[in-house]
Amino acid sequence: xxxxxxxxxxxxxxxxxxxxxxxxxxxxLLGVGRIAGVSGMFARATAISRSGTPWPIAALFTLGLLxxxxxxxxxxxxxxxxFPPSTSLLVAGGLIVGFGTRMGSGCTSGxxxxxxxxxxxxxxxxxxxxxxxxxxxxxxxNALGGAW
Amino acid sequence: MLRAFIALxxxxxxxLGLAISGMMDPTRVRGFLDILGDWDPxxxxxxxxxxxxxxxxxxIQRRLHTPVACDSFSLPGTRxxxxxxxxxxxxxxxxxxxxGLCPGPAIASLAxxxxxxxxxxxxxxxxxxxxxxVTPQARA
Numbered sequence: 001x002x003x004x005x006x007x008x009x010x011x012x013x014x015x016x017x018x019x020x021x022x023x024x025x026x027x028x029l030l031g032v033g034r035i036a037g038v039s040g041m042f043a044r045a046t047a048i049s050r051s052g053t054p055w056p057i058a059a060l061f062t063l064g065l066l067x068x069x070x071x072x073x074x075x076x077x078x079x080x081x082x083f084p085p086s087t088s089l090l091v092a093g094g095l096i097v098g099f100g101t102r103m104g105s106g107c108t109s110g111x112x113x114x115x116x117x118x119x120x121x122x123x124x125x126x127x128x129x130x131x132x133x134x135x136x137x138x139x140x141x142n143a144l145g146g147a148w
Numbered sequence: 149m150l151r152a153f154i155a156l157x158x159x160x161x162x163x164l165g166l167a168i169s170g171m172m173d174p175t176r177v178r179g180f181l182d183i184l185g186d187w188d189p190x191x192x193x194x195x196x197x198x199x200x201x202x203x204x205x206x207x208i209q210r211r212l213h214t215p216v217a218c219d220s221f222s223l224p225g226t227r228x229x230x231x232x233x234x235x236x237x238x239x240x241x242x243x244x245x246x247x248g249l250c251p252g253p254a255i256a257s258l259a260x261x262x263x264x265x266x267x268x269x270x271x272x273x274x275x276x277x278x279x280x281x282v283t284p285q286a287r288a
Contacts, residue, residue: 014191017170021165025162048276052222069256078260092271098274132241
């Protein structure tokens with residue numbers, strides 16, 4: 001039904017992948033008592049942030065993201081991906097994502113997955129905000145003829 | 149040692165989940181945000197699956213005194229909804245919409261599409277450093 005209306009959608013892969021992401025968050029929470037938020041873990045692993053999660057936990061979690069994606073290459077197959085067509089989009093997007101996730105204390109994983117499932121009011125507001133601003137941004141880029 | 153294993157395991161499962169979910173494809177993520185165009189609902193299923201499992205984890209967490217491998221839970225306690233939170237989230241959404249990448253998929257993509265992922269991750273780290281430099285309380 002979904003695939004009939006939206007021929008490009010992958011609801012089953014999305015659901016399975018999403019449940020694994022939830023499982024990863026559950027392991028971090030119940031195992032070491034912390035939020036599996038990628039922006040915070042990355043900032044800590046790179047020493048951009050100097051407090052919070054112990055460095056080995058942040059570094060191993062961040063390294064694990066690469067190992068997991070690499071395992072997909074070996075065990076399942078290539079990861080389909082079409083990146084933005086220009087370096088300037090990658091640089092602009094990266095700069096704003098880096099600044100914004102630190103200022104807002106989280107991203108899709110920390111606020112979107114871990115915080116929303118905790119019914120944290122902060123995370124509900126943050127997630128609604130970045131979803132809305134992402135949608136407005138894509139609409140503006142498309143209106144300016146920059147769709148890719 | 150157990151803590152290190154738990155952190156690595158969590159990261160590996162997270163990365164595998166990202167790869168399976170389709171969220172490592174910036175075009176697919178962009179398709180989810182493109183509600184006025186050819187909308188791709190896949191990300192909603194990813195979120196749904198993740199929230200389902202994570203909600204169960206919070207249910208268990210509320211019944212535990214301590215995590216399995218640490219002495220206490222270290223969870224965000226602030227409930228303040230302020231300009232930092234909303235402004236930061238709004239900026240993050242703009243960057244997410246521009247490149248179709250958020251931090252998790254970008255970092256995982258270093259293993260599968262190194263060059264574009266490395267450009268994005270380097271810019272992201274730079275943005276984080278800039279935030280630290282302009283925010284006195286974040287320098288600690």
